[in-house]
Amino acid sequence: MAKSDQGKKKPKSSGPMIDDDSVWVLGTHMTKFGRYSDHDAVDLASTSAIAALQDGGVTIHDMDVFAAGTLFQASSGMAQQVQKQIGQTGIPAYNVSNACATGATALRTVMLSIKAGEADMGLAVGVEQMGKMGLLGGAGSKKEAKVFAPSGRYGAVTGTDGYIGTAGMPGVFAQAGMGYAYENDGVDFEQFAKVAYKNHLHSTLNPLAQYQKEFSLDEIMGAPVMSYPNTLLMCCPTGDGAAAAVLVSGERLKSMPKKVQKRAVKISASVLTSDPWTSSAQVQPDVNTLTRNAAAQAYEQAGVGPDDLDLVELHDCFATAELIHYDNLGLCEPGGAGDFIDSGAPFRDGRTPVNVSGGLISKGHPIGATGIANIYEVATHLRGEAGDRQVKGAKVGLAHVIGLGSACGVHILEKAA
Amino acid sequence: MTVKQVPLVDYLHIGARPYLKAKACTSCGARFFDRRIACGNCGAQEFQNVRVRNQGVVTAFTIVHRAAPGIPAPYVSAIIETDDGTSVRSNVVNCEPDPERVKLGMKVKLTTYSIGTDDEGTEAIAFGYEPA
Numbered sequence A: 001m002a003k004s005d006q007g008k009k010k011p012k013s014s015g016p017m018i019d020d021d022s023v024w025v026l027g028t029h030m031t032k033f034g035r036y037s038d039h040d041a042v043d044l045a046s047t048s049a050i051a052a053l054q055d056g057g058v059t060i061h062d063m064d065v066f067a068a069g070t071l072f073q074a075s076s077g078m079a080q081q082v083q084k085q086i087g088q089t090g091i092p093a094y095n096v097s098n099a100c101a102t103g104a105t106a107l108r109t110v111m112l113s114i115k116a117g118e119a120d121m122g123l124a125v126g127v128e129q130m131g132k133m134g135l136l137g138g139a140g141s142k143k144e145a146k147v148f149a150p151s152g153r154y155g156a157v158t159g160t161d162g163y164i165g166t167a168g169m170p171g172v173f174a175q176a177g178m179g180y181a182y183e184n185d186g187v188d189f190e191q192f193a194k195v196a197y198k199n200h201l202h203s204t205l206n207p208l209a210q211y212q213k214e215f216s217l218d219e220i221m222g223a224p225v226m227s228y229p230n231t232l233l234m235c236c237p238t239g240d241g242a243a244a245a246v247l248v249s250g251e252r253l254k255s256m257p258k259k260v261q262k263r264a265v266k267i268s269a270s271v272l273t274s275d276p277w278t279s280s281a282q283v284q285p286d287v288n289t290l291t292r293n294a295a296a297q298a299y300e301q302a303g304v305g306p307d308d309l310d311l312v313e314l315h316d317c318f319a320t321a322e323l324i325h326y327d328n329l330g331l332c333e334p335g336g337a338g339d340f341i342d343s344g345a346p347f348r349d350g351r352t353p354v355n356v357s358g359g360l361i362s363k364g365h366p367i368g369a370t371g372i373a374n375i376y377e378v379a380t381h382l383r384g385e386a387g388d389r390q391v392k393g394a395k396v397g398l399a400h401v402i403g404l405g406s407a408c409g410v411h412i413l414e415k416a417a
Numbered sequence B: 001m002t003v004k005q006v007p008l009v010d011y012l013h014i015g016a017r018p019y020l021k022a023k024a025c026t027s028c029g030a031r032f033f034d035r036r037i038a039c040g041n042c043g044a045q046e047f048q049n050v051r052v053r054n055q056g057v058v059t060a061f062t063i064v065h066r067a068a069p070g071i072p073a074p075y076v077s078a079i080i081e082t083d084d085g086t087s088v089r090s091n092v093v094n095c096e097p098d099p100e101r102v103k104l105g106m107k108v109k110l111t112t113y114s115i116g117t118d119d120e121g122t123e124a125i126a127f128g129y130e131p132a
Helices: A041-055 A078-086 A102-115 A169-183 A189-203 A217-222 A258-263 A289-302 A319-328 A337-342 A359-363 A367-382
Strands: A023-030 A065-069 A093-096 A121-129 A225-228 A240-249 A265-274 A311-313 A396-403 A407-415 B005-007 B019-025 B047-052 B055-064 B075-082 B087-092 B107-117 B123-131
Touching: A023 A041, A023 A102, A023 A367, A041 A078, A041 A121, A041 A240, A065 A078, A065 A102, A065 A367, A078 A093, A093 A102, A102 A121, A102 A240, A102 A265, A102 A367, A102 A396, A102 A407, A121 A367, A169 A225, A169 A319, A169 B055, A169 B075, A189 A217, A189 A319, A189 A337, A189 A359, A240 A367, A265 A289, A265 A367, A289 A319, A289 A396, A289 A407, A311 A367, A319 A337, A319 A359, A367 A396, A367 A407, B055 B087
Parallel strands: A065 A093, A065 A121, A311 A396, B005 B123, B087 B123
Antiparallel strands: A023 A240, A023 A265, A121 A240, A225 B055, A265 A407, A396 A407, B019 B047, B055 B075, B055 B107, B075 B087, B107 B123
């Protein structure tokens, strides 16, 4: 099982072993994901922030740093707007935007401030209010030009989406999955669909999920095709929601009551990667290489391997994406992602439960919130507080997000020893 | 009167023998289709124009049924690896948008087609790949 940081002496006490240099989740919260017509993003973020502070038994006055992540309201000054609701204490406030890795990047911003010694405690919140945005990525760009004149970095005379392949998210991730199928014989439509079957099934136990409805494999495969092989039930919805986490340094945590220490969850690894150059990524986002790099760094940092993971929350924006990340995160044999889902391993009662929250496909994907909501999910299981969906005896978990462009965040969390 | 034709994108060479033009980094060989300041792989700043081979294989595809407004669907979007190892994103044309017809590993070759004429009578020419 997991090893602690190298070479540090551990204090002898009945509480958990805490290194001064370590960083911990002290409190965390997520709103139910869904559609909030009577709340705006500031309401959602403020509600979640206060709840995370209360969960950690602290207040905004204890915070030394604050980061707020949102993608679609990136220029709105979300951090300062939330401060004006929950407490304007004058601390450094960061507005963070990093595609679908926005939440994870906000969390890391707080973590880095603590690691740098500027802060003992900090608050990260991620939020998005998307409403019914519809299809993301292909922006209906094929408006016929009145005059064909070259413009932009490709000298295009009119919109290219639909002429030069697809820029729509269901299609981009379908191609990512089909690329894996090309390289690894035997991955088929049904195996991709099983991922969605699993996540919809899991969601029935999560009261915070946007949708909590089981669908049969036939219903999933027979649903309207968005971008083959992704049907409507294999795509995450748009929605609204927020999630928050309070982080604390090990040094500060040591001075807190034992019962607070026992609920704290250690961040054993925190990694953010971007794309190394690959030939294929010039025309199709490469979601694999940077995930593999992030996973390798995270396992190294935490001193754990994929076999040590009791649960994984990974970025299943589409069913095709989840399947390839089994391989990218090393959860299965190389090339064996299809066999992995067939074996039942990623189901809640399987060897490596994946997305017991229902995943983005059912829990929802308010973009800025996602990279903290998965921290909430893993931390809640490690604390043994996940109710009906609790993964029994969970001690180590991994949270993964990827934003196109690309940015990948991987965090490994460990239960207080 | 001859109709004036323009390529949909500047990396498409049109005419009797159409082909795609890439900018190849003179230092590391990395290929790009967009306007470049420097090489994303090695950082060098010199490029030479190269002609991309017209033949290749489909290494990934999707059949888009729900497209953004104004885009006719279904259509086949694919990633092509050409015989000289260049990755290209393109539609697969002259092939039914059906998973029984489009196949991973399918051999394809470059073709061009008209996508319409503007108010000044200029015709835009797009590229696609068709089964070879």
